[in-house]
Amino acid sequence: MKNMIIRAATDADLNQLKQFEQGVIEAERPFDQCLKPDPIQYYDLEQLISAEQCYLVVAELQNNDRSGKLIASGYARIEQAKPYVSYNFYSYLGFMYVDPEFRGHGVNQQLIKHLADWSSEQGVTMMHLDVFADNLPAIRAYQKAGFSASLLEMRCDITKM
Template sequence: MAEVRIRPATPNDLETLLRFEQGVIAAERPFDPTLRSEGITYYDLQELITSSQALIIVAEDQQQIVGSGYARIEPAQPYLRHEQYAYLGFMYVEPAYRGRGVNALIMESLKQWAMAQGLKELRLEVYAQNAPAIRAYEKAGFAAHMLEMRMAI
């Protein structure tokens, strides 16, 4: 994976990142019947790029962005041992680059950033039916912690 490099996102990357966001939404739509049928966004990407409490990174191959992810510092619940943690999200890899370790590079870079911020825990959310994503996160060292349940009424 020597050809892929990781760097912080810049405002110049916004067009690509907006396309990636729609890719994330399209990938998750089959797992979530509560999503509106069109016109949704998950992230304020401009704010995340400029925030001192977050880092969006991109993976590049030959100056083409092929993946993304972010870490955002979040306050922990007052009953937990730690005061803050890094929440990971916006994990996206272009289809042609999947299975080549790009996601692992992204997660490792975000982990290193979180550690440099003095954080001791990473958290993320993944749909219970998204087996490929769960396998990727487990391979990176994550473990299932709690299952959120819902019921339409």
């Protein structure tokens, strides 16, 4: 998308990031009946902004009529890999959100590329993320970015067995 920059999030972005977080929760609620009723929060945004092993970014429009408008977010967090895989660390991607008005314009792809570049600079060669199995639009977007499914988490409410 033209006239868009991706930059590190700051404390000044917190109000908009909290709105994005609610957008993520609203989008995921149909896929997870175990979520508590609103209000809930997924992320410690202040910690994601300040933690050394995390890189929280925002996409910001820089054109005349919408200068400074935040339209997307995402983070990469360096994690220790399982001892049985061939790499020691990976970047876990989360808080991937694009304002509905700007979806379908490659914003998510640019966020992922930016986070991949940062991860590579940290010496990391693998990225992981979680996506609900029924969230087909998100799965397609991540596949387009080069991700492939590797494990399906399953759960069972034993009170309904």
